[in-house]
Amino acid sequence: MRYDLSIVASWIEPGSKVLDLGCGSGRLLHWLTTEKNVRGTGIEHEEDKVLRGIEKGLSILHGDINEEVRDYPDRHFDYVILSQTLQQVYDPARLIREMLRVGRRGIVSFPNFAYYRIRAQLLFRGRAPISRELPYEWYDTPNIRVITIRDFRRFCRREGFAIVDETAVRTPHHHEKGVLVHLLPNLLANYGMFLLGAGRDAEAAGGKMKRATAAPFPGGLSLPQA
Secondary structure (H helix, E strand, C coil), rough: CCCHHHHHHCCCCCCCCEEEHHHHHHHHHHHHHHHHEEEEEEECCCEEEEHHHHHHCCCECCCCHHHHHHCCCCCEEEEEEEEEEEECCCCCCHHHHHHHHHHHEEEEEEEEECCHHHHHHHHHHCCCCCCCCCCCCCCCCCCCCCCHHHHHHHHHHHHEEEEEEEEEECCCCCCCCCCCCCCHHHHHCCEEEEEEHHHHHHHHHHCCCCCCCCCCECCCECCCCC
C-alpha cells in the first residue's frame, strides 16, 4: 500500500466503521476491510473507479462527496477520510464540518505546496510548479487551491477543528516507502496528514488533544515551522 495511506490506516482502530470520501477504486478501503475488519463505505465521482471498487466487493457510492455526505446521520461513522482530495474541494470548511458531524474523527491528507522542491521551481524558474504530487499545468488542473501544512494548521484554528494527531511525510508519489519528517515539516515534507476532532471533543478531553497552536508530531515534539 502507498506510504501515505499506510499512515492513514495506522490511525484507524480495528473493527471501526469508516467512510472514505473520494475513495477512488477503494484501495485503502479494501486493505482496511481485509486487514482491520473495518466496515467501510466509499464515495467516488468517477464511475469507472466505482465499478472497479464494486468488483472488489466494496460498498462504494457514485456521487459528489459534498452532497452525499449530508445524507448520513450524526456520528454514524468512527472515521471519515479525505485523502489527497482537499485541494479539489470548493468549500473545505463546510465539508470538514460535515465529516466531523457524521464521524467521531476526520482524517485529512494533502500535498504540501510549501515543499522545498516546489518553492525552488517558483524561485528559479518563475513558473507555476509541476510535481508528481501536483502534475498538472495551471490551465488544465482539477486542483482549485494550493495548501501548505502551516496554512492548514491556521485554518483548523480559525474554524475550531481540534488537531488530535498530525504527521508529515516525504515519499515518492504513490510509492510504498517513505520517511516521517520531524524537522521543518512545512519545508521538507511533501505530504501532510491530520487526524481531526470537533472543538467540543478537545474540551471534553480536558485539553489533552493537540491544538492548532503548535506543530505537534509523534513523541510530543513542537517543532519550528518553515
